[in-house]
Amino acid sequence: MPEKPEYDGIVIHFGELWLKGRNRHDFINALMRNIRLALPGEYADRLEKMRDRLMLNVRSSEDVGACMDALSNIFGISWFAPFRKSGTDMDSMISMANSFFSNGENVKIEPHRSYKMGQMTSKDIVSNFIKRQAELKFVPEKLGDKKLYIDVLEDFCIVHSKKRIGLGGLPVGTSGKAVVLLSGGIDSPVAAYYALKRGLEPVYLHFYAYGTIEEFYGTKMPKILNSLLKYYPRARVYAVPVHLFQISAMKEQQKYEVVLFKKFIYETAHIISERENAKVIVTGESLGQVSSQTAENLAATSQGIRCLIFRPLLGFDKQEIITKSKELGMYDISIMPYKDACSLRSRNPVTRISPSALESIYSRAGMEQIPRQSIEKASVGFWNGKSIERGPSQ
Ligand code: ATP
Ligand code: MG
Numbered sequence: 001m002p003e004k005p006e007y008d009g010i011v012i013h014f015g016e017l018w019l020k021g022r023n024r025h026d027f028i029n030a031l032m033r034n035i036r037l038a039l040p041g042e043y044a045d046r047l048e049k050m051r052d053r054l055m056l057n058v059r060s061s062e063d064v065g066a067c068m069d070a071l072s073n074i075f076g077i078s079w080f081a082p083f084r085k086s087g088t089d090m091d092s093m094i095s096m097a098n099s100f101f102s103n104g105e106n107v108k109i110e111p112h113r114s115y116k117m118g119q120m121t122s123k124d125i126v127s128n129f130i131k132r133q134a135e136l137k138f139v140p141e142k143l144g145d146k147k148l149y150i151d152v153l154e155d156f157c158i159v160h161s162k163k164r165i166g167l168g169g170l171p172v173g174t175s176g177k178a179v180v181l182l183s184g185g186i187d188s189p190v191a192a193y194y195a196l197k198r199g200l201e202p203v204y205l206h207f208y209a210y211g212t213i214e215e216f217y218g219t220k221m222p223k224i225l226n227s228l229l230k231y232y233p234r235a236r237v238y239a240v241p242v243h244l245f246q247i248s249a250m251k252e253q254q255k256y257e258v259v260l261f262k263k264f265i266y267e268t269a270h271i272i273s274e275r276e277n278a279k280v281i282v283t284g285e286s287l288g289q290v291s292s293q294t295a296e297n298l299a300a301t302s303q304g305i306r307c308l309i310f311r312p313l314l315g316f317d318k319q320e321i322i323t324k325s326k327e328l329g330m331y332d333i334s335i336m337p338y339k340d341a342c343s344l345r346s347r348n349p350v351t352r353i354s355p356s357a358l359e360s361i362y363s364r365a366g367m368e369q370i371p372r373q374s375i376e377k378a379s380v381g382f383w384n385g386k387s388i389e390r391g392p393s394q
Helices: 021-038 041-046 061-071 091-098 121-133 185-197 213-217 222-228 243-249 256-278 297-300 318-327 354-362 370-376
Strands: 008-015 049-050 053-057 079-086 106-113 148-152 155-158 177-181 201-209 236-241 280-282 307-308 379-383
Touching: 008 061, 021 049, 021 053, 021 061, 041 049, 041 053, 041 222, 061 079, 079 091, 079 148, 091 106, 091 121, 091 155, 106 121, 177 256, 177 379, 185 201, 185 222, 185 280, 185 318, 201 222, 201 256, 236 256, 236 370, 243 256, 243 370, 256 354, 256 370, 297 354
Parallel strands: 106 148, 177 201, 177 280, 201 236, 280 307
Antiparallel strands: 008 053, 008 079, 049 053, 079 155, 148 155, 236 379
């Protein structure tokens, strides 16, 4: 059995090295804030920045797994690894290296000098390992299947062998805020994931067709929100009842219901974006997937919305979205039964409506005030894993 090393901490590397100046500063600050939010409580104070990396000091080997799991859900991390510290001399490096491997393993040694003033170059380090092979439990090999990373700093080395690839992307918040239209379906939670990945801080907006908010809490929607919470735990939520819309929509022919609903949800999202200081609306639409998602209908329903609308899944096939949803562990929740907000679905919805035709049907049905009136009836606040906690906007 290999000796299990007691790790000193976890080293965290962020990609996007092209970031310069102020951008870089904001990127790192947001990343540190998001890591602190995600880590188990007592770990918030144990994160520090050290040149081009972050280091998390762990208290015990048992905590390493929980911290690694939290880090694996944070955007902006390119890779991370549990490490041990060693001295910068060959004796220390060799004895530390021996603690990582079992007898006879083939190991490629990958030194990296972050501090260039020392005597040894990276090549020297590798050739010293080879020269002193007799002292090693493992076999240093150019093509070794295991890797030993030695990052040489001024006073110590960071030694590790198990790099874990992070989610990449940008830290949530670095691209501003977005109102994310989240339904109970398969697409929008995946769209939300991609929006967060590019640094958007979500304000989730959901329209529900249940009688009370307590009934809504009893549905699958809390599970959908929780599946996104791990990527950013401080998300605000607007749960808006849809009955005012439904009463209005009954005045119109069924074939218009879907486009009216779309216009209604965009208008509501727009008002919320102003309130929340969000510059973007995100949806799970994909071009041509269903009748409401033709280019004409997308244009008509979003006409007049003075806010950028991002559709991260625009070019995805349904099967690709399903594959991603499964990979994210969301699929089984997304296919659970749910009462659709747009319940009267017509068999023959309009596929091509002009903006002016939709506008006049919308006002004929008396919908102009419905978004504001519905927001007044909304439950708003931070999602705590079970319910919405009322609290001030950030
Ligand atoms: P999804 O799988 O995300 O439900 P969909 O394939 O069912 O999408 P639509 O019903 O046309 O497609 O909805 C398109 C988008 O409109 C959704 O991806 C979502 O962003 C938004 N949306 C639909 N219904 C709701 C709702 N009840 N609350 C909030 N947003 C919604
Ligand atoms: Mg849907």
